[in-house]
Amino acid sequence: MIRYTLTCANDHSFESWFQSAAAFDSLAQAGMVTCPECGGSDVAKRLMAPAVQKSAMPVRPLSDAPKEPLEKLRAEVEANADYVGSNFATEARAMHDGDRPERAIYGESTAKDTKKLIEDGIPVLPLPFVPTKRSN
Known part of the structure; x- marks a missing residue:
């Protein structure tokens, strides 16, 4: 089940x-x-986290997790991609359809819009961090 x-x-x-x-x-x-x-x-x-059984091994608290790799990834994305905010799905589709030049972008999208992009063969990848908000 x-x-x-x-x-x-x-x-x-x-x-x-x-x-x-x-x-x-x-x-x-x-x-x-x-x-x-x-x-x-x-x-x-909808996107959801799977239920995971607890193990006998102690789990390190999230606050003790290494933050440097995520901060490095965030810096790399923000330095080399355009932030398109809530226009992410529209921009990704326009680039895929050839209506806009291809470039690296990041932003926000609803689960419904993201699912439609994936169904249409448009590659997307969730970021493991919340982007620093910038105005478009």
Whole structure:
């Protein structure tokens, strides 16, 4: 069994259990997965963290984790890519379609827009940090 966090076209969020990922896919395509709040069948999986069992080994607190690699990555991205803010999906699609010249970009995107980019074969990658906000 697998539990998914789902969202409908009206941005209602809910959870449901499925026998497998394939079971969810076939039920969703058949319109059999519906939002409990509005009844809508345009439902998609949301990004979620998997449940992980605790181990017997002690876990180092996040505050003790090495921050230098993330800060180095952040500096590299911010120095070599253009921040496009909430226009990320639009800019990525325009570059993919050849309407804008290709360049390195970063910004924010909704889960729905990101999923559509991936489905359309447009390469995207989540950043392991929150970008420093800059105005467009």
